[in-house]
Amino acid sequence: MNRKFLFALPAALIFNFSTSAEAQHSVARQWNEVMLEAIRHDFARPPIHARNLFHTALAMYDGWAAYDSVATTCLLGKTLGGFTSAFNGIAKPANVKASRNEAISYAMYRVLTHRFKNSPSAKQSQAQFDSLLNRLGYSPTNTSTNYATGSAAALGNYLGQQIIAFGLQDGANEANDYAYQHYKPINPPLITLFPGNPKLIDPNRWQPLTLEIFIDQAGNVIPGNTPKFVGPEWGRVTPFALTAAERTIYTRDGYDYWVYHDPGPMPYLDTLNTNSEQSEAYKWTYTLVPIWQSHLDPTDGVFWDISPASIGNVLELPQTLTGLRKFYNLFEGGDPGKGHAINPRTGQPYKPQIVPRGDYTRVLAEFWADGPNSETPPGHWFTILNYVSDHPAFQKRLNGQGPILDDLEWDVKAYLALGGAVHDAAIAAWGIKGWYDTIRPISVIRWMAGRGQSTDRNLPRYSPVGIPLIPGYIELVQTGDPLAGENGKNIGKIKLYTWRGHDYIKDPKTDVAGVGWVLAEKWWPYQRPTFVTPPFAGYVSGHSTYSRTAAEIMTLLTGDEFFPGGMGEFHAKKNEFLVFEDGPSVDVTLQWATYRDAADQCSLSRIWGGIHPPVDDIPGRLIGKKLGVNAFARAERFFTGRLTGVEAAPATAPSPETFSLRVYPNPIQSGQLLTAALNRPASNVVMQMYDLQGRLVQTQMSPTRAQQDFTLKTNALSSGIYLLRMSGTHWKLTQRVLLIK
Template sequence: MPTSFEAETRTGRRRPGAVTDPSVVVRWNQAAMDAILGRYQAAGNRFGPATVNARALAIIHNAIYDAWACYDRCAVGTRFGGSLRRPRSERTLDNKNEAISYAAHLALLDLYPEYKVAIDNMLRSLGHDPDLTDPRRNSPAWIGRRTARAVLDYRHGDGANQLGTPAYTDTTGYQPRNSPQTAGAFDPATVTDPAHWTPLIVGGKVQRYLTPQFAVMKPFALSRPDQFTVPAPPAYPSVRMTAAIEELLDISAHLTDEQKSIAEFWLNDDVTPPGAQQMWGRYVSARDGYGVDEDAQIFFGLNMAECDAAIGSWAVKAQYDFARPSTLIPFDRRGRQIQAWGGPGRGTVTMDGLDWQAYVAVPPFPATVSGHSTFSGAASEFLRRFTGSDSFGDSFRFKAGASTVEPGLTPRTDVVLHWPTFSDAARQAGISRVYGGMHWSFDNEPGIEMGHRIGKVVHRQAMRYFAGTHR
């Protein structure tokens, strides 16, 4: 187990004149990402659970925000409103930092107890005592622990089943309609309903639908998990579905280095969904010279948007239970010759349609709607409204040969990904799933739009908290 956290953004650039050191809010955000990454890597999993991660980040930043709000003249918290507001003489930066740190510390311990040593050391590095469990009433440490405990108690009953054995176990009784298929050895004879999700057998392990109970989890700002939805996928078989299959076959046969780089960058192996959106927030904080006040608000709203995006997109997945390209394309094109990407380093080859494969690994849950697209649409909408502009400006250089799918081969030369606007970043994140063969186009664009609608609702709710008008 690590004994310290040292996460940084992959971009990490700051505009000239920006603050040299990130606020304590950003530092705890980085620590949270380290804990998230460490847990799923320790388990040997390729993917971090996007739903669980979104909820964890939302809880941590809800606790941080509620502690901070006690030291603001207007803002109200989500659990106590303004009843714990401290007098003006106590609204110092030191007190805010201390309250925030004790809140984040308690929330992280609740969510990632296996990293207690590192979490304690993080608090200690900020000048605070992790062994302080009974602080003086109304002190910053008491405020931080009191507000965090209230958030945790509330969220323990939100339907995610964090306290289950094991944690986050399905509570819906979901059963797939199709038997599991071995990745790379598709057997169409065992398919019962090709239009529905089929679990894969990867490395000898059968995929299990990741947290289907998030489809009925308690949201932050949405009135209910299924407040928004997307149009139903095309019927199978149909002309529209044939066109969707042909589109992905064409993309697969003509994958460019840029498309491969986009597919891999947004796969988020190193930061896990919705980790990319945390980088957006950190970049904005550095770009605009934010301090603890702005960071407490932006990361609160951003992660409430991401959590509601997870809940909303999982409600749609439960509604349609639609097949991934990784199973429907081999079923549809079995016995027919196709042109497609042939595997790492092989380029485009002629193959039996039964052998078609996605460029990137496929996660364990249904296709429609794309979570990446919904997460990204929600984040871009919230950040656009919070900052007052769609302007973003971040970029990333994907180094030659840095591919994890085709290491040493792809891309042949450096590929620079840049996002002038939040909308551009959201669109690229969404299309990355189509380039990678994980999703259909009809999963992507409606997902981005649904994300925008979620981001708008969350922003409106968050602003009421910030202004002290929430009731």
């Protein structure tokens, strides 16, 4: 199988470097391209690469801004996240353009060399870094950082040195290979090759996966076969535009989790009240996933128009559970998008593109899973930015206004805005993932099906925490069923009408698994068998957060919500594009009228791919809408020089006076006193207990005198899961409490 990655226009051809391609692009663009290539061959760690993209964008922007009389630098001469970078300015050179190119090149070379030295393809990537530096006419042996001499190379080396130092204290734990320090998974691993999920402890918490062999999305074999959670403490990393006012601090096991734009908990399965609205929403959101995987059959006779005439243009996102159910078409797939009647750039209707739904959904799942070449979701949007920048109809005016910028100025400003935004998206999404620690569909579907069905007490295998029965999609195996097995061993088990999985693919070059009835205990997401599901919690969707954030940035950068010419495209060739099964059966061209349409399509792809339920998706989109706007506004302040002196980013390391909370006993029996212990005394503390519907069920005020231990009576509370919120002057903490009878 020969995979091809080509956007509709010649911009895609720059993925492979050539001398002629370099001559057409700024040095910033050339360094961005070699970095994206390095990401493609590194471990697939989206939040880490979002940070790399931001820090390199920062290097390129400051290398440009240091020579500008209007714009102000972002790191040099500033305090960012508690890190102060001294900078006394540099004399204006005779050739500003050449000095900028030189400073940017040395800064990028130093940062990239440092960041990718432990990559599985370190030698290959380093050879590319060396090659580009040499082709640009610079020597890696020039290591001076004394920019007071006026040397642009020295400025670049100093800037690279400062970014490396900044990165070693920004909360990412880079010195220890980004390892988490406090997080502990509560569930034992699911061995994916074995049926069911019998050892799951908490159906609301993340579960590691043990694979026969684990190969990440960049193609790297990961030893151990049970990947650890990537970035559960990422909320503590220094952001770009996120502020302390947008942050909530939660405590678990003595560690503070920082959560920006807190969406609140997703619907939990309350095992003691399985008929609650939250429990019903939990069952609905996860069962939608295998139902949507029944759309992955290109031979089912269903055809869709996938052009912008029929897809895209979602006008409103739901913000309630009722709205969420209405937003997604459970049985047919898709969302309420009405499409666009006219291409505003041509004045003509969009040409219909009728293809099998099963080809569209499979291409969508594969395309957005990896990006064009596995540069992870944040890197994918950099390829889209580069594609837009190369479009012959596009003019490089910031926000679509003012003079046309030269290539270098456009690139460094666009990269800073987009890099800062996707970095903030990673911090927000992974901060939420780390704290709420939610489970993935493969764990839920197998576990619920293993417990039985929750629809009818008079039918076999009834369990209130079982999976709902839906005729034609989720049923019980009956006598005489082809799935009944030897001696009827599978009679009474749950079966799904869904994508049949890897057992039906012997040769991915020619085989197609198709859709049919399979035992739910063996259900697989539509992913590679060596990958299955990303190794981190589901809620909220990183793809949804990244993509909506980036779509807002692209809209603001260009001053236009539409792609140049009114449409962006990606071609997937017949029988060439798909990786782990044959297809698509026809040529498929993904098309987007607007950047938001592309982002929304990306979000849906994760449901068809079996990675996320709807409840993971929409909160990520809503958060992304805010992040993109805020990041662009902050970037603009640097561009226009409205930031002066010292301006600190909010996510500095916590002071020793930060509060932490320990709650015990937890779980607690009704009638017992609940104790909430702070790490130091506090006065005027308010204790509030909320149920999972967000209703305040109990409040207690502490005495004005300072104390560390606080108690709360539980006699009046029914069994279930609650959120205990404690707050004082300039602080608040929340802890989940399980109350049992």
